Amino acid sequence: MSLSLRDMLKSNSLLSGTSACPGCPENMAMRMVGMALGNDVALIVIAGCSSVIQGLAPKNSYNFPVLNIAFAAGPPAASGMWRAYRQRNKNTTVVVWAGDGGTADIGFASLSGAAERNENFIYICVDNEAYMNSGGQRSGSTPFGAYTSTTPEGKKENKKEIMFIMMDHNIPYLATASVGYPHDFVNKLRKAKQIFGFKYVQVLTPDPYGWMFDPSKTVEVGKLAVQTCYWPLIEYDNGKLTVSPESLHCLDRSTRRPLKDFLQIQGRFKRITEEEYKALENYVDSMWEKIKKLMK
Amino acid sequence: MKIISGNEAVALAVKLARVGVVGIYPITPQTSIIEKLAEMKANGELDAEIIRVESEHAAMASTFGAAIAGVRAFTATSSQGLLYMHEMTWWVAGSRVPVVMVVATRAVGAPWNIWDENTDFMSERDSGWLMAFASNPQEALDLTLQAFRISEDERVYLPMMVGMDGFILSHMKTNVNIPSQDDVDLFLPSRKQPFVLDSESPVGMGNIFPPIEYMKLRHSIHEAILHSEEVIRKVGIEYQKITGINNYSTLNVKYKLDDADYAVVLMGAWAGDAMEAIDELRKQGLSVGLYRIRYIRPWSEEEITLALKDKKAILVIDRATSMGRGGPLYLELKSTLHHEQMCGVISGLGGVLLNKGDFKEIISRFVERAKQGNAKGITWYYPKGGEKIELKSPRYVEE
Numbered sequence A: 001m002s003l004s005l006r007d008m009l010k011s012n013s014l015l016s017g018t019s020a021c022p023g024c025p026e027n028m029a030m031r032m033v034g035m036a037l038g039n040d041v042a043l044i045v046i047a048g049c050s051s052v053i054q055g056l057a058p059k060n061s062y063n064f065p066v067l068n069i070a071f072a073a074g075p076p077a078a079s080g081m082w083r084a085y086r087q088r089n090k091n092t093t094v095v096v097w098a099g100d101g102g103t104a105d106i107g108f109a110s111l112s113g114a115a116e117r118n119e120n121f122i123y124i125c126v127d128n129e130a131y132m133n134s135g136g137q138r139s140g141s142t143p144f145g146a147y148t149s150t151t152p153e154g155k156k157e158n159k160k161e162i163m164f165i166m167m168d169h170n171i172p173y174l175a176t177a178s179v180g181y182p183h184d185f186v187n188k189l190r191k192a193k194q195i196f197g198f199k200y201v202q203v204l205t206p207d208p209y210g211w212m213f214d215p216s217k218t219v220e221v222g223k224l225a226v227q228t229c230y231w232p233l234i235e236y237d238n239g240k241l242t243v244s245p246e247s248l249h250c251l252d253r254s255t256r257r258p259l260k261d262f263l264q265i266q267g268r269f270k271r272i273t274e275e276e277y278k279a280l281e282n283y284v285d286s287m288w289e290k291i292k293k294l295m296k
Numbered sequence B: 001m002k003i004i005s006g007n008e009a010v011a012l013a014v015k016l017a018r019v020g021v022v023g024i025y026p027i028t029p030q031t032s033i034i035e036k037l038a039e040m041k042a043n044g045e046l047d048a049e050i051i052r053v054e055s056e057h058a059a060m061a062s063t064f065g066a067a068i069a070g071v072r073a074f075t076a077t078s079s080q081g082l083l084y085m086h087e088m089t090w091w092v093a094g095s096r097v098p099v100v101m102v103v104a105t106r107a108v109g110a111p112w113n114i115w116d117e118n119t120d121f122m123s124e125r126d127s128g129w130l131m132a133f134a135s136n137p138q139e140a141l142d143l144t145l146q147a148f149r150i151s152e153d154e155r156v157y158l159p160m161m162v163g164m165d166g167f168i169l170s171h172m173k174t175n176v177n178i179p180s181q182d183d184v185d186l187f188l189p190s191r192k193q194p195f196v197l198d199s200e201s202p203v204g205m206g207n208i209f210p211p212i213e214y215m216k217l218r219h220s221i222h223e224a225i226l227h228s229e230e231v232i233r234k235v236g237i238e239y240q241k242i243t244g245i246n247n248y249s250t251l252n253v254k255y256k257l258d259d260a261d262y263a264v265v266l267m268g269a270w271a272g273d274a275m276e277a278i279d280e281l282r283k284q285g286l287s288v289g290l291y292r293i294r295y296i297r298p299w300s301e302e303e304i305t306l307a308l309k310d311k312k313a314i315l316v317i318d319r320a321t322s323m324g325r326g327g328p329l330y331l332e333l334k335s336t337l338h339h340e341q342m343c344g345v346i347s348g349l350g351g352v353l354l355n356k357g358d359f360k361e362i363i364s365r366f367v368e369r370a371k372q373g374n375a376k377g378i379t380w381y382y383p384k385g386g387e388k389i390e391l392k393s394p395r396y397v398e399e
């Protein structure tokens, strides 16, 4: 599927006047959803920044029908919704849009339930690695060593890797993406749209405020996460795991860009010690070992 | 006419209502409703999507998602399950979307108890749902069918729950009159709702409301509940046309009440035992009648006042508690009537069974106190000399 920049810019899933912070990665990702999926989309937004970004009712800055809903209710509401559309002979693509807190923590049981039932919708986890909308508290998805408002000493546990857990659900399609690489994200969503059943897409959305970097650098940080192999771009299609071109260099440790380049550009890792840095590096190594194993 | 349980009656009503999506999750004693629906689906008798969700929270959310996307939706629950969905019951009501749910009532833990009590149901009074309560399997079927019509009325557009006493109605079998599909189709037109969320009408639902708009929405729910009273009476009369059952032109139900000096007020299945007790007490010359509350929301101030205002004294029997106060039914009545002589009895919690003899005892004691002008306050009634629990003396925990 080839995709030109001109095609992508035609879409206007994001109308002007959102309440997002400058440099907001969720806004970028939302625009890419429109580029990928077109207009026949029904969006379910669970509690998070994106419930606020769309603005005060009766206005709505997303150019989709949107159902806002409480944390754990996204996946079951989407289950009800696509089945209702099927009863009404409509082919609308149902999308759940949830943050990492709603995905890895409070909403996990319902996410897992919908995946197990192979419900026909796309679940997008917008992963900014903390509860940003309530002021940047740690979530299950926050990485080791990161400062958050509830881990002022740096998080002592590793990131909960939802992508691997979701792979174990044997769903038909899973992908990771980064707002640093729009083409890759859009292509993956387009592919997801063609597949019947449960699709899980986790997009890394570096948050200038929670991660403490300059708002002009969102894309750069999103790219660095991939280049340093902190964030793998992968695809799991019908039981087969592939590494996306942007991440292929990570399969070999010697071609990886140093993790420091990713950590240094942000404030949230300011306080990590050399020892903790090593631990984080080891963690990234182990993740790639796991990916290699799963590729076989 | 067929001999079926309350749960089967509900399942039949759901099928007759041509429901599009059912979110199902098992919990005692509601489970046989969803089992029956699954069975009907497997047999090809039911043309609905059944979603076998992973929790009651999800059951309510999936039903909500389907309803907002434009189809008739149903779920059922009990006890802890209802409490677990509580967040979503508010979400559904706040969205002004018609949804129907049946609650087979059951006590709430701790400690575990699977038997009947109405506290789960009564704890939803503030959520914005219409709430009816059945007293036999026939009523469970009738009220479930009517609930679809009422909740989809444009003066209402609110979800509605129908309660029935767990095990006592859910599992007890009696003769039930089942209307034909043709008749139900006449009674229940195709679904109407204020907002349908689909790509033809890209509205946003549930995003942040400014304070004044939020308050206006809450106000609209309040008004819709008030207006539903008239709708309920009209729907009740329409229902009579297809079934011949003529007891739905009022919200609540009287039994030997008009000429009685003393009134007993309660809701649910034990109305049967209370009526038998009243029959016998009447033979003994006690002028007592029964008023059965069928609708908690709307709460018909007018009907209730008219029925009870001239009574010398009123006894309210609750199968639920508002801890530290009286029973919820008692409190509701108290705020309606301001009657000098009104007392409350709390009993039947956690499945404690009361028989005709118990009701005779409770009611004659009440009449005696009323005659002395002393029918006031709340008592907890234990049949056959049960005793209340005393906590142990305090234990200091060493650090």
Ligand code: SF4
Pocket (backbone or CB within 6 Å): A019, A020, A021, A022, A023, A024, A025, A026, A027, A049, A053, A128, A132, A133, A207, A208, A209, A210
């Ligand atoms: S806190 Fe982060 S995710 Fe939330 S609106 Fe601001 S930039 Fe976007």
